[in-house]
Amino acid sequence: xxxxxxxxxxxxxxxxxxxxxxxxxxxxxxxxxxxxxxxxxxxxxxxxxxxxxxxxxxxxxxxxxxxxxxxxxxxxxxxxxxxxxxxxxxxxxxxxxxxxxxxxxxxxxxxxxxxxxxxxxxxxxxxxxxxxxxxxxxxxxxxxxxxxxxxxxxxxxxxxxxxxxxxxxxxxxxxxxxxxxxxxxxxxxxxxxxxxxxxxxxxxxxxxxxxxxxxxxxxxxxxxxxxxxxxxxxxxxxxxxxxxxxxxxxxxxxxxxxxxxxxxxxxxxxxxxxxxxxxxxxxxxxxxxxxxxxxxxxxxxxxxxxxxxxxxxxxxxxxxxxxxxxxxxxxxxxxxxxxxxxxxxxxxxxxxxxxxxxxxxxxxxxxxxxxxxxxxxxxxxxxxxxxxxxxxxxxxxxxxxxxxxxxxxxxxxxxxxxxxxxxxxxxxxxxxxxxxxxxxxxxxxxxxxxxxxxxxxxxxxxxxxxxxxxxxxxxxxxxxxxxxxxxxxxxx
Numbered sequence: 001x002x003x004x005x006x007x008x009x010x011x012x013x014x015x016x017x018x019x020x021x022x023x024x025x026x027x028x029x030x031x032x033x034x035x036x037x038x039x040x041x042x043x044x045x046x047x048x049x050x051x052x053x054x055x056x057x058x059x060x061x062x063x064x065x066x067x068x069x070x071x072x073x074x075x076x077x078x079x080x081x082x083x084x085x086x087x088x089x090x091x092x093x094x095x096x097x098x099x100x101x102x103x104x105x106x107x108x109x110x111x112x113x114x115x116x117x118x119x120x121x122x123x124x125x126x127x128x129x130x131x132x133x134x135x136x137x138x139x140x141x142x143x144x145x146x147x148x149x150x151x152x153x154x155x156x157x158x159x160x161x162x163x164x165x166x167x168x169x170x171x172x173x174x175x176x177x178x179x180x181x182x183x184x185x186x187x188x189x190x191x192x193x194x195x196x197x198x199x200x201x202x203x204x205x206x207x208x209x210x211x212x213x214x215x216x217x218x219x220x221x222x223x224x225x226x227x228x229x230x231x232x233x234x235x236x237x238x239x240x241x242x243x244x245x246x247x248x249x250x251x252x253x254x255x256x257x258x259x260x261x262x263x264x265x266x267x268x269x270x271x272x273x274x275x276x277x278x279x280x281x282x283x284x285x286x287x288x289x290x291x292x293x294x295x296x297x298x299x300x301x302x303x304x305x306x307x308x309x310x311x312x313x314x315x316x317x318x319x320x321x322x323x324x325x326x327x328x329x330x331x332x333x334x335x336x337x338x339x340x341x342x343x344x345x346x347x348x349x350x351x352x353x354x355x356x357x358x359x360x361x362x363x364x365x366x367x368x369x370x371x372x373x374x375x376x377x378x379x380x381x382x383x384x385x386x387x388x389x390x391x392x393x394x395x396x397x398x399x400x401x402x403x404x405x406x407x408x409x410x411x412x413x414x415x416x417x418x419x420x421x422x423x424x425x426x427x428x429x430x431x432x433x434x435x436x437x438x439x440x441x442x443x444x445x446x447x448x449x450x451x452x453x454x455x456x457x458x459x460x461x462x463x464x465x466x467x468x469x470x471x472x473x474x475x476x477x478x479x480x481x482x483x484x485x486x487x488x489x490x491x492x
Contacts, residue, residue: 018339019235021244023154028228028245030161030310033168033256035117035303036221038296039278041261046275048214049205050197050265053258055214056221060253062422063222064246065415066384069391070229071246072409074238076394076401078477081233083226083387084321085472090390090397093469097327097454099386102446104318106376106383107311108351110223113373114308115139115355121301125294131359138305139352146312146345149338150234153313160306167299168256171280174287175263185286188272196269197262205271216429216436221257223380224307225249226387230314234339243407312348319344325469326461374439375446378430381423382443388416388423 019027036044045052073086080086084103088096115138122134145156175192183192190196197203204211228245232238264279267286273279278300284292320341323332332344395402395412402412409415430440461468 017234017236018149018151019154019231020151021235021237021241023151023158024228024231024235024241024245025248026158026161027154027231027310028225028249029165029252029256030157030224030306033161033164033252033303035114035300035307037257037260038167038280038300038303040217040221041264042273042277042279043275044214044217045261045265045270045273045279047206047217048210049201049270050203051206051211052214052218053197053261054203055211055218056253056257056261059215059218059222060250060257062419063225063384064249064253065409065419066387067225067228067246067249068407068409069416069419070226070387071242072402072405072407073387073391073394074229074232075242075407076398076405077472077474078238079473082230082317082321083383083390084318086390086394087386088325088469089472090393091386093325094454094458095386095390096325096469097322097457098447098450099383100318100322100325100327101450101453102379103383104315104322104348105446106379107315107318108348109373109376111142111308111311111315111352112355112358114304114311115352116358117304118301118308119355119359121297121304124297132356135355135359136353138308139349139355142305142308142312142352143346143349145309146316146349147340147342149340150313153309154231156309157306160302160309163299163302164306165256167280167296168260171283172255172259172263174284174289175267178267178287179263183267183286185268185272188268190269190272192267194262194266196266200269200271212429213433215426216433219426220377220380223377224310226383227310227314230317233317239406308352312345312352315348316341316345319348326466327457327469371439371442374436375442378436378440378443379446381426385420385423388419392416 041052044055048055070083070086073083073090074080077089080089082100084096084100087099115135118138119131119134122129123131145152178192179194184190185192206213228242232242232245235241260280264273264283267283268279274282278293278296281293281296284296289295319328319332320335322328323330323344332341332347334343335341391409391412395409395416402408427440430436458468
């Protein structure tokens with residue numbers, strides 16, 4: 001039958017399928033809950049009011065379709081390892097190059113930002129610790145973790161995500177009790193009530209402009225939701241676990257985002273919430289949890305560590321794939337006997353240590369880095385867009401695969417186009433917002449650099465008589481045991 005579920009690949013060949021169902025489910029949840037929910041939701045509420053609930057619902061709804069497209073594509077051929085593989089197969093070799101390098105670069109910058117954030121959260125517990133020290137320790141710890149077999153990554157992410165879930169469910173449960181007993185808010189003099197959602201200027205107090213501004217801020221909370229697609233390539237039974245992980249995204253968003261923010265704005269009227277403080281801390285403090293600030297800072301600390309860990313994992317896998325395609329140095333395509341792409345991991349992790357000089361050099365460097373971070377955040381639209389465009393091409397080119405799929409994209413003729421129109425709308429909001437306009441306008445610079453690099457790489461490959469990218473196998477995958485599983489191109 002080929003490689004069984006528990007076996008590891010031969011040295012230098014492939015990644016190991018060491019992730020279990022519970023790992024993938026929690027990675028999916030962790031990816032859907034951004035650190036911004038805990039720390040940035042106060043600011044978002046202050047500019048959108050209760051309309052923030054609808055913002056998250058709409059974004060979540062659209063992201064769900066992106067993930068359904070990704071799910072069908074990945075399951076149409078289990079030889080796909082990442083959406084970089086899908087892009088090169090459906091759009092062309094250049095697309096694989098652009099998507100994979102863009103995603104790798106985005107996560108490198110995001111990981112450095114997470115480490116800088118970790119130093120800020122550590123300062124809450126002990127301000128006397130030099131900033132460079134937690135940055136260095138975090139970079140070393142994350143490097144060591146990413147050099148271990150994938151099951152250890154899955155285990156760490158499982159517990160990081162579990163902490164986030166407990167914190168949010170704890171807040172919701174506490175809030176429900178406060179609503180039932182008619183809690184009197186000591187700061188605002190108001191009684192806890194769901195009516196606060198519409199009693200303070202309605203659900204859209206800032207009109208259309210505030211509502212639109214919410215999308216510009218809210219879209220970044222979902223960065224990382226696509227990680228589940230990368231992780232599925234190292235999951236023991238992707239045909240069962242991936243659909244389950246993707247289908248529950250909508251429920252998670254309703255509970256974790258809509259549920260938590262509804263509770264927060266019911267306890268404290270939205271116009272009385274401090275935009276510079278975590279509403280999670282404030283709400284739990286009202287309930288008498290004196291250690292609320294400590295607890296939430298610990299949650300956010302683990303959340304930032306989880307984001308960096310996931311980013312390194314995903315970036316490493318992208319670099320591994322790029323090397324296999326001839327789009328990065330061949331040294332990065334080596335995997336150890338335990339299925340770890342060690343060279344790709346070490347090279348990716350080296351950039352983490354950039355956080356140390358960043359913290360030592362002061363404000364001017366930090367401002368430049370913040371700008372680069374904003375550029376990378378906007379690049380996620382390109383990644384998600386590539387998944388949707390790949391799906392449109394796949395459906396046209398392989399109608400029989402789509403027809404035979406057991407995990408079909410809902411309303412496949414319409415939903416991909418709807419999502420692309422939504423992304424154009426998001427791009428317009430980024431152009432509309434003062435904070436995001438300049439980073440958005442700077443993103444073409446990155447693509448110009450990539451275009452030059454692609455031409456150089458393409459010429460070298462042609463000169464050496466090598467293919468422009470590694471082909472995606474069309475033979476039956478070892479994990480496909482059932483005869484009625486989707487037929488591959490080679491069996492048509």
